[in-house]
Amino acid sequence: MSLSFYACKKDNTIEEAPKTTAYVAPSIQNFRTMPIDAANPMTVEGIALGKKLFFDPILSRDSTISCSSCHKQENSFSDPRPRSRGVDDMPGPRHSMALINLAWQKDRFFWDGRVSTLKEQAGLPIEDPLEMHLPIAQAEQRIQRHPEYVDMFWKAFGTKTVTKDLITKAIEQFEKTLLSYNSKFDKYARGEMELSASELRGLDIFKTEKGDCFHCHSSTAPEVFISPDRTFANNGLDSVSSVLDFADFGLGKFTGNTNDYGRFKIPTLRNLAFTAPYMHDARFATLDEVIDFYNDGPKGSLTLEPIMREKANKRVELTGHWGLNLSTQEKADLKAFLLTLSDSTFIR
Ligand code: HEC
Ligand code: HEC
Known part of the structure; x- marks a missing residue:
C-alpha cells in the first residue's frame, strides 16, 4: 500500500490530508480573467508556503540570499542594482x-x-552559481528539517515530503498573486479618475504612429502592457554589422537561431516609477534616457524588428x-503617460 498521501501519527493512526482552500483571484474590471493553470491549482495554503519560501534565505547556499534580494517589493519586485548580486557577491549577467x-x-x-x-523558472535561481547556488537536493533536505515548513507542505499539498516539484509549485502560486491594478491608468480605465491633459496627449503618442510604442507594448493587454502579437523584439538598442557582435544574444542564446540574436522579451511597462534602471543590461538610468533613445530612432542591425525599420524608413x-x-x-x-502605469499600493 502506498502511504504517500497519508502520514502516520505517533499513535499509528493514519492522518488524512487536510482540505485546502481554493484561492479566489480578485475580479478586476479592466483586466481579463486570470488564466487558470490546471497543473497547479492555487490555494491559500500553497500561496502562504510560496510566500515564505520567496522571502527565506534558506534557499541559498550560505543562507544570505532570498528571491526577494533581487526582486524587492519596494522596487515592484525588481532590483535597483544594474546587476543583481548572488551568493559570494557574484554579479549576474543581466538586470x-x-x-x-x-x-x-x-x-x-x-x-x-x-x-x-x-x-520551471523557480527552480533555476536556487541552483544557479551566480544566484543562490544551492543544489536542489540540499534545499529539499534543509526545508525538510524545519517542522514549520513540513506542516505547511502538509497543509498545502497533503504530504510531509518536501520535493523540488512542490517547492516550485508553491513559489509559482505565490508569484501569481503579485497583482498590480491600482495605477492611475487602471482607475482611468475603470472610469474612477481622469487623466491630465498632458497624460492624455502622452497616451495618444503611445498608441498612435506618432510614438509607435503600441506595436510591442500594448494597452490591449492591460495586465502587462505587452503586445498579444509579440513577445520578443529587437528594439534597436545597438548598431552591429554582424549579429555575432551583440554583447548578449538574447532569445538567440536560447534558440540558437541567428534570426533571434539581439531579441529580448518585451518587458511590462507597469510600475516604471519603481523599476529603474531599464533594459536587460540596465543601460538607461532614467525614463528620460529611454524616451530619448526611442526619439532618436532605432539603431540598425539585421534582426531589428521589421516594423521599427519600416516606420523609420517611412518617417525619413x-x-x-x-x-x-x-x-x-x-x-x-x-x-x-508612462508614469500613470505606476501603482504605489503594490510596493507596500
Ligand atoms: C541574484 C539575484 C536573483 C535572485 C536571488 C533571484 N532572481 Fe529572479 N531574476 C534575476 C535576474 C537577473 C533575472 C533576469 C535573468 C535573465 O533573463 O537571464 C530574473 C528573472 C526572474 C523571473 C522572470 C520574469 C519574467 O518576466 O520573465 C522570475 C519569475 C524570477 N526571476 C523569479 C525568481 C524567484 C522565484 C527566485 C527565488 C527562487 C528568484 N527569482 C531569485 C535575479 C535574481
Ligand atoms: C519593436 C518593439 C518595441 C517598440 C516599438 C517599443 N518597444 Fe519598448 N521595449 C521593447 C523591448 C524588446 C524592450 C526590452 C529591450 C531589452 O532590454 O533588450 C523594451 C523596453 C522598454 C522599456 C524598459 C522597460 C524595463 O523595465 O526595462 C521602456 C520604458 C519602453 N520599452 C518604452 C517604450 C516606449 C515609450 C515606446 C514608444 C516610444 C516603445 N517602448 C517602443 C520593444 C519595443
Whole structure:
C-alpha cells in the first residue's frame, strides 16, 4: 500500500490530508480573467508556503540570499542594482526583472525566454552559481528539517515530503498573486479618475504612429502592457554589422537561431516609477534616457524588428527624420503617460 498521501501519527493512526482552500483571484474590471493553470491549482495554503519560501534565505547556499534580494517589493519586485548580486557577491549577467501580473504572461520567462512556466523558472535561481547556488537536493533536505515548513507542505499539498516539484509549485502560486491594478491608468480605465491633459496627449503618442510604442507594448493587454502579437523584439538598442557582435544574444542564446540574436522579451511597462534602471543590461538610468533613445530612432542591425525599420524608413520619406522627432513637450507628455502605469499600493 502506498502511504504517500497519508502520514502516520505517533499513535499509528493514519492522518488524512487536510482540505485546502481554493484561492479566489480578485475580479478586476479592466483586466481579463486570470488564466487558470490546471497543473497547479492555487490555494491559500500553497500561496502562504510560496510566500515564505520567496522571502527565506534558506534557499541559498550560505543562507544570505532570498528571491526577494533581487526582486524587492519596494522596487515592484525588481532590483535597483544594474546587476543583481548572488551568493559570494557574484554579479549576474543581466538586470533583474520586475514581477507583476505574471499569470497573464504565460508565454516565456527571462529576458531570453529560456523557460516556459513560472514553476520551471523557480527552480533555476536556487541552483544557479551566480544566484543562490544551492543544489536542489540540499534545499529539499534543509526545508525538510524545519517542522514549520513540513506542516505547511502538509497543509498545502497533503504530504510531509518536501520535493523540488512542490517547492516550485508553491513559489509559482505565490508569484501569481503579485497583482498590480491600482495605477492611475487602471482607475482611468475603470472610469474612477481622469487623466491630465498632458497624460492624455502622452497616451495618444503611445498608441498612435506618432510614438509607435503600441506595436510591442500594448494597452490591449492591460495586465502587462505587452503586445498579444509579440513577445520578443529587437528594439534597436545597438548598431552591429554582424549579429555575432551583440554583447548578449538574447532569445538567440536560447534558440540558437541567428534570426533571434539581439531579441529580448518585451518587458511590462507597469510600475516604471519603481523599476529603474531599464533594459536587460540596465543601460538607461532614467525614463528620460529611454524616451530619448526611442526619439532618436532605432539603431540598425539585421534582426531589428521589421516594423521599427519600416516606420523609420517611412518617417525619413515623409519628414526627413529617422527618429520620432518629438518636441520637448511631447516627450514630457509621453513620460507623464508612462508614469500613470505606476501603482504605489503594490510596493507596500
Ligand atoms: C541574484 C539575484 C536573483 C535572485 C536571488 C533571484 N532572481 Fe529572479 N531574476 C534575476 C535576474 C537577473 C533575472 C533576469 C535573468 C535573465 O533573463 O537571464 C530574473 C528573472 C526572474 C523571473 C522572470 C520574469 C519574467 O518576466 O520573465 C522570475 C519569475 C524570477 N526571476 C523569479 C525568481 C524567484 C522565484 C527566485 C527565488 C527562487 C528568484 N527569482 C531569485 C535575479 C535574481
Ligand atoms: C519593436 C518593439 C518595441 C517598440 C516599438 C517599443 N518597444 Fe519598448 N521595449 C521593447 C523591448 C524588446 C524592450 C526590452 C529591450 C531589452 O532590454 O533588450 C523594451 C523596453 C522598454 C522599456 C524598459 C522597460 C524595463 O523595465 O526595462 C521602456 C520604458 C519602453 N520599452 C518604452 C517604450 C516606449 C515609450 C515606446 C514608444 C516610444 C516603445 N517602448 C517602443 C520593444 C519595443
